[in-house]
Amino acid sequence: MYVVGSPRAILIGTLGLAALLLWWAFRPAEVVDVADQYPTEQTEIQGQLQIAESERVPTITTKSVESFDSAEQRHQLVPADLRDLHTASDISSYEQELLMVIDLLKQGDLESALAQVDTHLASFPKSCVGHLLRADIFASLSQGALASQVLPAASGEFDLDGLRKQLRNRWLHTQSDSASTVHSxxxxxxxxxxxxxxxxxxxxxxxxxxxxxxxxxxxxxxxxxxxxxxxxxxxxxxxxxxxxxxxxxxxxxxxxxxxxxxxxxxxxxxxxxxxxxxxxxxxxxxxxxxxxxxxxxxxxxxxxxxxxxxxxxxxxxxxxxxxxxxxxxxxxxxxxxxxTPDELIEARAEYLALIEDWRQSWEALDTQRYLDFYAQEQFNFGRGGYDRWAKQKVNVNRGKTFVQVQLDLRGVFRYPGEKDMFVAHFTQRYLSNNYSGETNKQQYWQRDNNGRWRIVFEG
CATH class of the missing domain: 2.40.440.10 (L,D-transpeptidase catalytic domain-like)
Structure with a gap:
């Protein structure tokens, strides 16, 4: 049993904090920008390796772990079928062990929390969050406060705020509302x-x-x-x-x-x-x-x-x-x-019907109906060129006696970050009396001010 404020507890806490600081001081050097060791963006076109935008291992800032509800409360809130599914398939042992530490801290059982975090670090010795929690526990045992209240204010490379946010994101994902949403x-x-x-x-x-x-x-x-x-x-x-x-x-x-x-x-x-x-x-x-x-x-x-x-x-x-x-x-x-799944079914039916109507208008050589699927003002993502393109389409169709168009969908997705837009990826197989060909296409549809879906880009 550790007595808060006792010499032994203070010594243990001090050693724990010192170990954490030493670990950060002598951790492996950060990876610096390595982009210049690889071909430039232009060589990507030639099929050579292109490095991702250079990244570095983040620095860390000091703050305490925010409060969390207990595992027992989460267990009671989540329906059994969702709870079992979530535990079995979605939460890694890494996350489970971290969340167990949080539950023990919430209950005030510091010694059990210390034992649990030691178990976690034995399995995952590179867990920065685990080391942060261990320092918090030692500080709490020695001085009755979390490490964030004992360590110096955040500055320079000692910035543990990111680790705190990582832990919070993991914990929020296990809550009843989030778990139910993901699975229903x-x-x-x-x-x-x-x-x-x-x-x-x-x-x-x-x-x-x-x-x-x-x-x-x-x-x-x-x-x-x-x-x-x-x-x-x-x-x-x-x-x-x-x-x-x-x-x-x-x-x-x-x-x-x-x-x-x-x-x-x-x-x-x-x-x-x-x-x-x-x-x-x-x-x-x-x-x-x-x-x-x-x-x-x-x-x-x-x-x-x-x-x-x-x-x-x-x-x-x-x-x-x-x-x-x-x-x-x-x-x-x-x-x-x-x-809901039913809402997705309705959206799928609407979007696929649009694509099919466009395809049929092309096969029917109904040029005006076909052109009406395309946005004029927003044509080519608003970069213009509709009139010239439409004139060319009219001239091409005059020479056709028949057209057959087959589409092999590779995916249709609502486009995040854009208002009322979806994109369809497909392989197009085209056959006519004087031309045949196969090509991969991306077709972007967007609802206009009148509520009508139109193609704003195709290529």
């Missing part, structure tokens, strides 16, 4: 998987990455703690340290043996900037889903320079759901909008 509702962006087996959906505000599987309706497979850009999300400029918002696809896998340690177990680059990003003059490149450096388990919620990051353990688990050949879709949303 679906993201509104998931209109149709097309031929994709899985889709990755990031809720960057919540700091979670969800994996959904096509099984009739979208089926949640698993979800993971996620870290994004140090300046948040909504990327606009190269070097702004923000993660983009939008719909992307994975276009390759980069093996960890070819990467600096910063990227952990490997990387899945996505196709930022996409057509919409380029139209809006958003710059930057090298946005990857990747792992963490070997000297840490997980990073703070906002820690990268634009990439979206999971732990190495989670990255290795996610690999089975990503198919580079199929170009697995990735939706990066500021905040996921959750809707």
């Amino acid at each position: 509702l679906v993201p509104s962006v998931l209109i149709d998987f097309g031929r994709s087996e899985h889709v990755l959906v990031a809720d960057m505000t919540a700091g979670r990455l969800f994996v959904y599987r096509k099984r009739g309706q979208a089926k949640l497979v698993s979800d993971y703690y996620l870290s994004v850009g140090s300046e948040g999300f909504g990327k606009r400029l190269e070097g702004d340290n923000k993660t983009p918002v939008g719909v992307y696809v994975v276009n390759r896998f980069i093996h960890p043996d070819t990467l600096p340690d910063l990227y952990g177990s490997g990387a899945f680059p996505v196709d930022y900037p996409n057509k919409l990003d380029r139209a809006k003059q958003r710059t930057g490149y090298g946005i990857w889903l990747h792992g963490t450096p070997s000297n840490t388990y997980a990073r703070s919620p906002w820690a990268s320079e634009g990439c979206f990051v999971v732990s190495n353990e989670d990255f290795e688990h996610i690999q089975q759901f990503v198919n580079v050949d199929q170009q697995t879709p990735v939706v990066l949303a500021e905040q996921v909008e959750w809707i």
Whole structure:
């Protein structure tokens, strides 16, 4: 038994805090900008490796862990079927152990909390959050206060605020409302998987990455703690340290043996900037889903320079759901909008009917009806050119005696961050009396001021 204020307790607390400070002082050096060791952006076009926007391991600030409800209260609030599913498939042992420490701290059982955090650190020695909690416990045992009230005020490299936010994000995800939402509702962006087996959906505000599987309706497979850009999300400029918002696809896998340690177990680059990003003059490149450096388990919620990051353990688990050949879709949303499965069915029927009506008008050689699907003022994302394009379409159709158009959908998604927009990815097979061809297309639809859906970009 430790007596608060006793010499023995003070000594133990002092040693614990000293150990934490020494650990941070002599931890492995941060990874510096390595972009100049790799080909420039131009060589990406030539098929060579292009490094992601350079990132560094974040520094940490000092604050106490905020209060949390007990596990018993959470257990009572979550329905049994959701609770069991959530525990079995969504919360890693890493998160479970951390949340057990929080529950014990909430109950005031410091010795049990210390034993639990030691168990956690034995399993995950690189857990920065675990080391922070251990320092808090020692400080509380020795002086009756959390480490955040004992350690010097946040300055320089000793900035533990990110770790506190990481712990809070993990805890919030286990609460009854969040757990019920994740398992009873679906993201509104998931209109149709097309031929994709899985889709990755990031809720960057919540700091979670969800994996959904096509099984009739979208089926949640698993979800993971996620870290994004140090300046948040909504990327606009190269070097702004923000993660983009939008719909992307994975276009390759980069093996960890070819990467600096910063990227952990490997990387899945996505196709930022996409057509919409380029139209809006958003710059930057090298946005990857990747792992963490070997000297840490997980990073703070906002820690990268634009990439979206999971732990190495989670990255290795996610690999089975990503198919580079199929170009697995990735939706990066500021905040996921959750809707009922019935609402998703209605939206899917509406959007697919629009695409089918457009296709039929083309096959029918009904040129005026076909052209009416396209926005005039917002044509080509508002960059103009409608009149010239429409005139060309009229001339082409005059030479047709028949047209056949087949569409192989690769995915249809509501577009996050844009008002009333969805994007359809498909392979188009075209046959006419004087031409045939196959091409991959992206078609962006947006509702106009009159409430009518029109195509604002196709290419």
